[in-house]
Amino acid sequence: MASKTILELKQVDKFFGDKAAVERISLEIVEGEFFTIVGPSGSGKTTLIRMLVGMDTPSRGDILLRGERINDVPANKRPTCMVFQSLALFPHMTVGENVAYPLKCRGIEPGARKARAEECLTLAHLPMEYYDRPVTQCSGGERQRVALARALAFDPDILFFDEPLSALDYKLKKLLEKELKDIQRETGKTFIYITHSLEEAMVMSDRIGVMNEGRMVQIGAPREIYRRPNSRFVSEFMGEVNVLPVTAKGGKLHCQSLGTSFEVPPGAQETDGVLIIRPEDMRFVNGEPPVNGVLSGEIFNEYLLGSRVQYQVRAGGTTLLVEKQRDSAAPDPAARITFAPENSMLFAE
């Protein structure tokens, strides 16, 4: 695949008063890519996307679309378009009028408008009889599809999404995530999606950018972000983890609260900080005597998480999380736990 940069950000800052909402973000997005920006609320992702679509201008830095600086080009002059979190459908129009609106703005004659709008309805899996239905009579999922069809009718170079699925129920959300991914593949368009939900990001994206406090803290493929987070923030954002405070001592990491030492993860520099282990990387050991790297504790809670079971284990004043496949044998309540050093991550603090 010839990867051509479609959108480039160079050291983009956005200040509101003295407060930086977005700080020194540099980013290159490739033509035809599904890129997701994920971060907690207040991380600056909405501010960033507003600058990308042209509803705000950067305080510093440049935004380049196919090599051309578009910092000050307003939203209605950009070949990009966004599906809003609120969807922002026009409540006084029918489904068809909504979808055809970008074509109307462009001065396309009504016949061609309708034909194109119908194409987009089909693409968004909306039946044709919805064309003349008032948009206020559509259900939540149907509205999503109308908003998507309307954006597709615009035929943008880049399609932006500002958490449009956050208000839907789980099943519908999953369905629409898959459809969105399919449409992206079919149309070959560049999609830039923002969300606070890691799960959403993982399912759909080619690459993910994680934001925190106005900065892009890590960019990578979903797997890479999950397996090799570059900071404690990213690892914790990617799901529940065990965090063990450790001090470096003679080539080992000593955890005061648990009274145990651990191996330094391979490739990591020995340092004081936190050792992070995902619950699914923890495992129970039976019958072995307590040695370094093995923790003793007591199971006090268990939760069924679909195909897995999560155990809460009280050990040395902290609570550890351990996950196992549901059908594996029940562990001893007086549990001993261990993990492989290569599955742990060490971050200096």
Added chain:
Amino acid sequence: MTSDRTLLGDRLLRSYVIFVIIVFYVPMLAVALASISRSRFFVFPIRRTSWKWYNDTFASLQIKEAALTSITIAFFVAILSVALALAGALAYARYDWKGKRVYQQLLLVPIFFPQSVLGLALQIWFSSIGVQMTWTATVFAHLVWIAPIVTLIIAIQAFGYDASIEEAAMDLGASRWQVFRDITLPLLGPGIFSGFLFAVLLSWGNFPLSYFTSGASVTIPEWLYGKMIGGYTPMVPAVGFLSVIAGAIVLIVGLTINNRLQRR
């Protein structure tokens, strides 16, 4: 036991509501009765009824002229206040700018001024800047009071829908004018219409501002006042009652149209 009690509560509440309605509307009824009494002075019970005063009212050139003046003023006040209020409400609801809070407060203050004081102040002001006291001056006097109210009404409508709808239209390639024509105006429609209605009715019924600023022009409320303090005839209640009926018709027709607009 509780159901008995709620039943009693319901009954008390209902009686209270009926009582309030009666207290509000009986005076109107008294005016209506006074207007059909044949005798020149109002005595109760009415001995003989007659439509004479209504015939006289419809025949009177003076009253016709006053009605025409009132209608003209109401019309211009409504048009101008809607134009001012639409711009004002959008500035208020859609944009952030320095001094917005002060603007909000300054906008509200004229609504709460005692109107006779406002009328007097405007009279002094108009004469000091050389504005003739005629019905045109009254239009501006009414605007000082009515435009802020209409601004509030339209602003409420503007706050009633998500501003991202306008952003979305722009993002889809609409120019500012297209956004205004296709999105803002239709969505503010019901608010603009209610604002227009309010402006007509408030202007139609206003006395103090007209009294101080209309000079030789006479509006219906002014005519009523004039006849009340000198030269009472049952034409006063007749005109008063007709004026209320006219207002009610405007209101009912207006609300019906507005319901249609809202439902769309």
